[in-house]
Amino acid sequence: MNHDADPMNELHWLIDMVQTIEVGLVVLDRQFNIQLWNGFMENHSGISPNELKGNNLFQRFPELPADWLKQKMEQVFLLKNNVFISWEQRPYIFKFNNYRPITGRAEFMYQNITLLPLSSLTGTSHISMIIYDVTDIAINKLQLTAANEQLQQLTQRDELTQLFNRRHWQQLVEQEFARFSRYQEPTTLMMVDIDYLKQINDQHGHIAGDRAIQHLAHLVSRNLRNTDVACRYGANSFALLLHHCDTVQASQLAARLQFSLQQTPLLFNGSHLSFAISIGISTLNDECSGYDRWLDTADEALANAKMAGRDQINIVE
Ligand SMILES: Nc1nc2c(ncn2[C@@H]2O[C@H](COP(=O)(O)OP(=O)(O)OP(=O)(O)O)[C@@H](O)[C@H]2O)c(=O)[nH]1
Numbered sequence: 264m265n266h267d268a269d270p271m272n273e274l275h276w277l278i279d280m281v282q283t284i285e286v287g288l289v290v291l292d293r294q295f296n297i298q299l300w301n302g303f304m305e306n307h308s309g310i311s312p313n314e315l316k317g318n319n320l321f322q323r324f325p326e327l328p329a330d331w332l333k334q335k336m337e338q339v340f341l342l343k344n345n346v347f348i349s350w351e352q353r354p355y356i357f358k359f360n361n362y363r364p365i366t367g368r369a370e371f372m373y374q375n376i377t378l379l380p381l382s383s384l385t386g387t388s389h390i391s392m393i394i395y396d397v398t399d400i401a402i403n404k405l406q407l408t409a410a411n412e413q414l415q416q417l418t419q420r421d422e423l424t425q426l427f428n429r430r431h432w433q434q435l436v437e438q439e440f441a442r443f444s445r446y447q448e449p450t451t452l453m454m455v456d457i458d459y460l461k462q463i464n465d466q467h468g469h470i471a472g473d474r475a476i477q478h479l480a481h482l483v484s485r486n487l488r489n490t491d492v493a494c495r496y497g498a499n500s501f502a503l504l505l506h507h508c509d510t511v512q513a514s515q516l517a518a519r520l521q522f523s524l525q526q527t528p529l530l531f532n533g534s535h536l537s538f539a540i541s542i543g544i545s546t547l548n549d550e551c552s553g554y555d556r557w558l559d560t561a562d563e564a565l566a567n568a569k570m571a572g573r574d575q576i577n578i579v580e
Pocket residue numbers: 423456457458459460461462464468469470471472473474476498499569573
C-alpha cells in the first residue's frame with residue numbers, strides 16, 4: 264500500500280508548511296478571536312500559539328490600530344473580498360523587530376498584509392491575515408526616494424548659500440510671468456549685489472568673500488516672506504521674486520536689507536567686516552513683453568545703482 268497518497272499525509276505536509284513558511288498566517292473568527300498563529304508569528308512576536316488560542320486579537324495586542332483594522336476586516340466579512348494593506352499605507356500592523364542583515368538599519372519589519380475571507384458551509388465565518396515581510400523592498404524604495412530628493416535638492420540649490428540656483432529660479436519667474444497675464448497681482452523682481460567683493464577677496468582672502476556671500480544670503484532669507492523666492496543669481500548677486508509686492512513695498516524691503524546689513528556686519532576671524540549692497544527693482548507691468556525682458560529691466564536697475572556710486576537702490580518702472 265502506498266502511504267504517500269494518504270490524505271492524512273497531505274494534511275501533515277500542509278500543517279508543516281504553514282508552520283515553517285516565511286510568511287505570517289493568522290486566522291480569526293467573527294469576534295476577532297485568534298484561531299491560528301503560525302511559526303512565523305510565534306518567532307517574531309515571541310508568543311506561542313498556545314498562549315494566544317481563543318484570545319481576542321485586539322485585547323492581546325492593544326497597540327494595533329483596532330478601529331481602522333476592524334473596519335477593513337468587516338469589509339472582508341461583508342463583501343467576501345480580499346483586502347490588501349500596503350506598507351506605504353501603514354509601515355506595519357504588528358510591530359516586529361527587523362533582523363534582516365541587508366536592511367539591518369530598519370528599526371522594524373515593514374509589512375504588506377492581505378486579509379482573506381475563509382468560507383465554511385455556513386458562510387464566511389473566519390478571516391485570515393497573511394503578513395509578508397517587505398522590509399528589503401520598503402527600505403530600497405525609501406532610500407531611492409531620499410536619493411531622488413537629494414538629487415533634486417542638488418539640481419535646484421546653490422551649494423554655497425543653499426538658496427535656489429539661477430536656472431531653477433528663472434523657471435519660477437517664467438511661471439510667475441504667465442500667471443501675471445491672468446491675475447495681474449503686483450509682482451516685483453529685486454537684484455541684490457555685493458559691492459566690491461573683489462576687494463574683500465583680495466584683502467581678506469577668498470574664504471572671507473565666501474562668508475560675505477553666505478552672510479548676505481542669510482540676511483536676505485531672514486527678511487523674506489514665505490511666498491517670496493530668492494536665488495543666487497550671479498557670483499556675488501542674489502535675485503528675489505516678490506509675490507504680492509509693489510514698487511513701494513519692494514523699496515521698503517530694499518531699505519530694510521541695507522539697514523540690517525549695516526547693523527549686523529560679518530564677523531570674520533574675530534573682527535567685523537563691513538560691506539554694502541546695491542539693489543535694483545523692477546515691478547511687472549502690462550507693457551512688459553516677456554519674462555526675460557522683465558529680468559533685463561531688473562538688471563538695468565541694478566546697473567544704475569552701481570553707476571550711481573553703489574550702496575544705492577534704483578527702480579526701473
Ligand atoms: N569668495 C568668492 N568670490 C567669488 C565667488 N564667485 C566670484 N567671486 C569673485 O567675486 C568678484 C566679483 O568681481 P566683480 O564682478 O568686479 O564685482 P565686485 O568686486 O563685487 O564689484 P562690483 O560688483 O562692481 O561692486 C571676483 O573677484 C570673483 O573672483 C565666490 O563664490 N566666492
